[in-house]
Amino acid sequence: MGVERSGSKIVKFYVPLAFYLIFLLFPFYWMTITTFKSDQELYNLKLDPFFIHSPTINHVVELFTQTIFLRWMANTFFVAIMATAISLAASLLAAYAIQRLRFKTAGPTGVAIFLGYLIPQTILFIPLATIIFKFGLWDSLWALILIYPTFLIPFCTWLLMGYFKSIPKEMEECAMIDGASRIKIFRRIILPLCLPGVLSAGIFCFTLSWNEYLYALSFISTTAKKTVAVGLVTELVRGDVYHWGALMAGALCASVPVALVYSFFVENYVAGMTGALKE
């Protein structure tokens, strides 16, 4: 019976999991092997494409010497961190206010914030471009820092609203009787309890800002101010020539920070997304 059970577990659990993993990880595998293949090998159709035959780091060297990859990385970091900070600060306050301060328009405000999220970027970037021009922020990283929160805040606000809802009201009321002000309650009680939620929202903001392409492409034109996503594509695809090796090397290096962020906080991330408040 034990054998039967473990057999069915393999079929029902591990086999589908394996397929799923292969499906998910294959692009990363492809990215990695392309990075370390030589050009001759890349364009040789007779070789088995799934393995590296003569590994080389030429493409990585090309990436770091022929392009300002590190500058792009720094730009992306700056934009992602600033946009995340702004979005978190705004969403924390908004979500708390909507969920806990009993004002009449709390419900509609929440819905309005959510509706903002539903407008596609491809439509939104036209009016946003006008605003960016008027503010004199064209071709500046600050344009991105200010625009990213437009799609980060709605999601984070809703995520955190769910989180705040799971904190028993009595805890706040008790703190109120204990003599704490709203701000103190927020800082001493709510924030520590919501840390997993705040972290998830933060990771979400960071990765989305990191990967964002459309706005970065539209509002930045100087090479030195580009973010990684745009820089790689615009500088390593010259006309119709694709520098596959360097492109993939860039993609690989650019995904490392995101992967690191995830792996450090994955537990909190899952807890945050499922709104689990452990008492």
Next chain:
Amino acid sequence: MAEVRLENIYKRFGEILAVDSFNLTIEDKEFVVLVGPSGCGKTTTLRMIAGLEGITSGNVYIGDRKINKLPAKDRNIAMVFQNYALYPHMTVFENMAFSLEMRKQTKGQIKQRVQEAAEILGIEHLLDRKPKQLSGGQRQRVAVGRAIVRKPEVFLFDEPLSNLDAKLRAQTRVELKKLHERLATTAVYVTHDQVEAMTMGDRIVVMKDGLIQQVGSPLELYDSPANKFVGGFIGSPAMNFFEAELNPATDTFTLAAAGFNIDLPAERAAKITAYGKKKALAGIRPEDLKLVSEHVAGKTIRVNVDVVEPIGNETYVNATIADIPLIAAVGRKSRVAPHSTIILHPNPGNIHLFDIQTEKSVF
């Protein structure tokens, strides 16, 4: 000196009147219990005293201070919540110290006060733990500790025992009462459990649909309920009710209900005459029904037994008389068989009478 006075309090939630013309003075150092079924407005009243809920109209005073608009933190009260509301990310010490910290006490003072409170409650060994490392009873103590550490003028309890198991609840009841004697602080306690109300309260306020039904000491409520609701709510098992006719007999009245006649004591005659109506609702407590062997007309009733529930110190007999259910609490040694017929003798002096329409007590 912390007397709590509620004058003509109303609370409206939209269309719903949650608390209706509430008037009550809670004496200094008194332990008052608000009791009633869920939705009766007892918790709302408590929350209005705490400052967690606004007052639609009326005035609340603590001592001589009118506190209608005063924020909760300035009312000098402490509250114990049903789910304890301990801060899960803080240790027991930090939980207890929080209110003192908010009131800018020095570290030394805080430490001393927390230590004192912890000693009173016997939780010194738990001070370094987090709430999730505590049992239900321990959490409850910490919640109480957090309230007493500040030495407030008034304690508010919102069903603090309802999350404990029966045994622990009985034990904690006694402890809370002892604690109240020791601290001699005014306390308002909300519960839906009439046993808790009876055992703990100096005075009990019975509420229903936002209205006070009766205020009195536990035995006052038990012996002379003001209306049918109080009669049925206080006492366990609940009072038995029968619609009955009041027939005049020689120097007394006979209570004639479906299936039985009982002669009421002569001293009640004046009250019944004054009452003047022919019909009334008779209330007989289960413990006022005695098992007897012989039927005597005008004194005993014959009932059909359905279920017998021995609970140890006594036995509850669930029976019917003319299809009306009734419960009698008989001695533990009485042998009553299910589906048999037994004879019960109601103590006529303890029979209550209520008006059928107004449900108010006649006697």
